[in-house]
Amino acid sequence: MLLEMLQSLPQVLIDGLALGAVYAVVALGYTMVYGILQLINFAHGEIFMTGAFIGTAFFILLMGMGWVSSVPQIVVLIVVLVVTACLTGLLGMGIERVAYRPLRNAPRLIPLITAIGISFILQDVIRFIAELSSGNYIVTGPSLFTNQLTINFSSISSIFNDASFKTSFLIVLVTAVILMISLDYFINRTKWGTAMRAVALDRETASLMSINVNKTISITFFIGSALGGATGVLFAVQYGTIDPFIGFILGMKAFIAAVLGGIGNIRGAMLGGILLGLLEMFASANLSLLTGGVFGAEYKDVFAFSILILVLIFKPEGLLGKPTAEKV
Amino acid sequence: MPILEVNNIETFYGGIQALKGINVHVNEGEIVTLIGSNGAGKSTTLKSISGLAKVKTGSILFKGKETMNKPVHETTLLGMAHVPEGRKIFSTLTVKENLLMGAFSVNNKQLIEERMEIVFGHFPILKKRLEQKGGTMSGGEQQMLAIGRALMMEPELLMLDEPSMGLAPIIVEQIFDIIKKLNEDGITILLVEQNAYQALNIAHRGYVIRNGEIVLSGKGSELIENSEIRDAYLT
């Protein structure tokens, strides 16, 4: 049993990393918004999904143009990533403007409800756009970066099997890492990033520093949503097939990742995402082995949610979060 | 010449009227203090001036220009700095980042450096603590940082909301000394204090606010001798 688990471990790690990278970048968006507004932007998963659709639409469009085929795929990807990120960023800003800003002083429950509402609307709007244009809302984009690569883990030790992956895996991973590092730099080293942290701590005082709070929040939403949208494109590249409902569960998982790492904490979100991806992949590959077939891969979501609940109970501030006590 | 004129402003919190027609003016180069008990409307007056609180009627002229109900980030750009009650340091930001936030509207790096040096001139301690998190400093140091952060905006009018709050008397004296010195350096100061005695001591003029209304005003030295004030605020 252990042997079998070890054999598949390299492949599980790689697949888990790909999934975890997606979780991590989506989790970043959650964490940023939560950090500043203490709001769970439920619609974030749908922004991710919208990004996946916009990206796929662009790919299909671009691939349809003859001259594009002579352009390296990586260039096409970068163009699509940038354009999609901008569009979803604007979408995120719009959502904030319409659905959250008027409610900034409302009870906490209310913006959460609009967030759920927005996410339903986005799902359905994307669904009927997709259905109108292609007759089916399950959309498959062009295959990109499909070269197979293999790492010979077996040469390291005969216990391991070789692990293989597509080039797209590398692209997802590299892009995710670049996004995470640049976000971390942006938040911690630049003026606007510092302003965001200041706004997060104290909106009133930040405004006294002549920081435009609304603009800062809009920028936060723009960046968070752009990240979400870009991840959507990466998802579409990695998995090929998308539908309007991918955002909901994935968004949920990303939120779990954010909480796992410590919500409001950028590095925590990254850690949480990667960790959740790895755990989930491990669970679906090995649960039935571990339990002698009683609990199979279908329990992996139970596994993920249980981890969340355990973390919340024993370390509510998350792995990298710092405890805060309510002032009485 | 008045740098700030507050004419008959009324401000509401929810349904409650916090200010019932406040008239205050501050001349260039003065220290003016606003004293009164908790909840009398002192902080609300400052907030109304800087734009944090929404004013219903009246007018606020800063350097002759109407600033009433402009967004806060715009009024602060005109040259007024508001150090809020309770210091409100960005606790998880470093001292340096706090200061940089004060200079948020400035894009010239050299100018920022120069201003920072001026702040260090007033508060040498801040230079030593540059990389420390704001929240880990003592109350007095935080107050200095808060004032220093406001100075990064190079304000013409500095509004201080209870700078002595919760500080040990020795520190309080230091703070008042610094306020005096800033004034001597040419900064006009509007000071809100519960510590009426010390505030009136350094102020050129003072206003007494009660229940959202100005009930008395006059020279600092005169007010300190006023028996009514002695009964109400100096005991």
Place this chain on the structure above:
Amino acid sequence: MSILEVTNLTKKFGGLTANQDVTMNIEAGSITAVIGPNGAGKTTFFNMITGVYQPTSGDIKLEGKSLLGLKPDEVAKRGISRTFQNIRLFGEMSVIENVLVGMHIGLKTGLLGIFLNLPTTKKEELLAEKEAYRLLEHFELAPFLNEKACNLSYGAQRKLEIARALATKPKLLLLDEPAAGMNPAETRELTEIIKNMGKEFNVSVLLIEHDMKLVMEISEHIFVLDHGEKIAEGNPEEIRTNTKVIEAYLGSGAVQTV
């Protein structure tokens, strides 16, 4: 006889010491004040007594029985009630409902009584409502009984909070800056109310207050906290002249006038 005994109470938050070896005795039926600069640990001290925080070390005894390890609701059941520095009313509920929540401990009805609307439940409710109304009358809040609590004026909200705390029929009432935000007239009214509380409600009072006039007028005993430590105690006259207190809190300026 002392109603509350606090011995060597210490509270540390990480590296920060909020209270250090605070010892105090509060006489039954007395009005006692805790004063000190902001951040001296007064509210933390209250929070430990009411079970919001557990002390790092030391003991708190109400009528000889330790309160350590009890949750705030259990402390309330033992007979300690409080108000809060930043008013914590049930904003969306009506004024009288706020007081009725305060009477929660006194109501014995169980789930079954509620489901079946038993006569005993009905009677108990009616009595509670009347009692609540009487409390409101006492605080001159009766005209607002069906008003939402959040719509009251600041001063009235402070009074409602005190009325709500009294509704639990406490032995010891902790008031955290009850006069904050009140105008002088309201403060004078409040002073009278607190003064007579001992007699009318059979309760001992422990209060935190910055309004020295109020403190000096009503307190029989005063404790002074600074940097989490007790630096002085005594009657108002003693405190007024204590040099340590003047240095740390009252300030040399105040001495001239007080």
Place this chain on the structure above:
Amino acid sequence: MKESLAKFLQYKWSQVILFTVFVAVSSAALFFSQKSVTAFLLLLSSLLVLHYMKLKNVTKWIIALGLLFILIPLASSGGPAFQSYMDVATMVGIYVSMALGLNIVVGMAGLLDLGFVAFFAVGAYSYSIFATPQAANFMPFGTYPLGGESFWIFLIIGGVVAAIAGVLIGIPVLRVKGDYLAIVTLGFGEIIRILFNNADKPVNITGGAMGIASVTPPEIFGIPLIFPNQFYFVTLVILIFTIFTVLRLERSKLGRSWKAVRENEIAAQAMGIPLVKTKLLAFALGASFSGMMGVVFAAKQAFIDPTSFTLLESFTILVMVVLGGMGSVPGVILGAAVITILNLQVLTELATWVNQLSFSGIISIPEALSPAKMQKFIFGALLVAFALYRPKGLIPAKNKIFDEKRLKETQAHSDMNATDQKKMQS
């Protein structure tokens, strides 16, 4: 003219007369037409009108009961669509009851629960498992399926089991607050669904994804209940019980504690309200109404499987509560009725109508835009619109109005003081 009409309508008796006319017209329309959704909805809306009339509460209740028990079934029995009306009405009853349960948790106690349908599932499964041979797979004693009479006992069992589930879930979950609670309950809702979906091995308890078919219909006095009009009455009785209980709870000390916890946990605790116990009670009681209706649902459908208990279902119930007005009992009833009817009748009718039109070539609406598919969009739009423009819902929650005169009667309170003081001191 307008004014005199308005004045006329202010009088109690003029209201009553107009109301009677309205009821008479709409029930006649319903009775004599083959199938008129409009008339059916109008007749139902008479209950809403009744809510706003200037009558004593008792009178309103009597009229409402008369309408529900006699007039509505009678009037809709005229046409061939009788059973389908009754089916819709039954579903309305089921959802109203669930929404009232969730209202305790979300509206009164302020705990956002996004996995509420789990309790509905628990109730539904507890009856289905024992009212089919399913139970024989793991129960060593007894003969299964149980007879239809057991339904009545299972109404209580379903409620109790759901309440227990509420407590079990509540214990770990209530340690987290606010937004986290929403996510954790959502997670738990999913976990329960996944468990039901997979509990067919190693021992087949729930039938897994295949669900449980041919659930024994309830029986009363030896008559099996199979038609919607029979279930209508069963549901109605339970619903009225639920409404009464919820109203009692709301006005009781428990209702006040819930609201206090919602408004300010720390202050509530300082008033002697135990947080965990109070929240658990909200969870348990809310869940029990849902569990009870789960039993009815299982019996009515005669078949259940995990697809009836998805996240969307939880959100739907939440939408009902928000739409109606969080914490407001009449509001939640209205919200649940509106959403259920919208979902089951209006959208379906619209879709059929649009389909007919596009078949006959009058208009061509792309299939993607069919109203039946727009459920999520409509829900989303409703949620956003209400949160922005009417956050307190259709009928906002109101505090009980206390009669000052009654409270001023001083006679009682002197002896109250004495006894109560004694009680306190002991």
Place this chain on the structure above:
Amino acid sequence: MRLKKSVVLLLSSVLSIGMLAACSSKSKGNESASGSNVIKIATQTPLSGGSAIIGESIRLGAQMKLEEQAEKFKELGYTLQLESYDDQSDPKKGVSNANIIGADKSIYAVVGHYNSGVAIPSSEVYEKYNVAMVSPGTTAVTVTDRKLKTVNRIVGRDDAQGPAGAKYAIETLGAKKIFIIQDKTAYGSGIADAFKAAAEEAGAEIVGYEGITVGEKDFNGVINQVLTKKPDLIYFGGIYSEAGIIIKQARDKGIDVPIMGGDGMDASGLVDIAGDAVKNTYITSVAGDSTATESGRKFVADYKAKFNKDAEAFSVYGYDTMGVILHAIENAINDNNGKIPSKEKVAEAVRSVKEYEGALTNVTFDEIGDNTNAKIYLYKFSEASYPGVLEGEVGK
């Protein structure tokens, strides 16, 4: 005061609508009263949700047959009408619609459902109203095993499809170690279990049996299990949207063993999603290749001409189901002296259909409503095009 105003508004507006409704509903009533010679057939299929393509294709097929037959029924003195309902693959919706259908006096039969999970509870309702249901696509055994008198289907059962697949897998493809994946839905579990039982009986070793979650896109975890177990055939119980991704991801990992599945994978979407990876995929289907017969080819051409879409595998079943129903109704009318008999009689007439020749199927119902002539077809995909190539068919 505000309250009173709202009462006024409510009452008066509601009253006026009431009057309107009373009038309008009267006219509506008249219309349907005069239409006593209208025969309505309902379709109830998923027009939204994951199986929308299939549901839609069934509906269109049924509509086509209905329109073709309209002329003939005109001669008999009846107007045919189609009422299509969307069950959204949701049992509650199905039951609710079923009650509307059952209550409608002029609806005599239902074409539907596609999902077994919806067909089972809905048919309990049809049974109460004696509305004949003929399903073009449900395969779960429970559908007919409850022995309801109104429930019929023209396609094969899971317990025929599973074994047919297993037989082919073991005998023709030589599979000895089989890994089974299913989607944990009623359909997926049913067919996977039937396959498993048959494969075990035939002597193959089941090296893994795993579930996945519908709607997800990353199945690498389960595929990694497949990698370690090294089976020589993968069987998937589920529908095309997940199947396509699994096939693609398995091929990406270098798993080139045959992948087999049931009729849920029989959709053009499978090829769209999996692309070239679809090679070496086998599906059993209750749906035959429409182009295999002369009449089938004609149907496909007509369908394309009429709707400007390619026929899906189930289009012809919608068409034939409607055919069976209309055939039975025609018989019933003829037996009843040219008048339409009761719903109960229509249901009996449906059940007694013998040797009906449809465009593709030949229908004879047995005593529980299963089609004794139902066949299981086996297709192979050797290139990325839909439909696959017919490899063989198995009778019952």
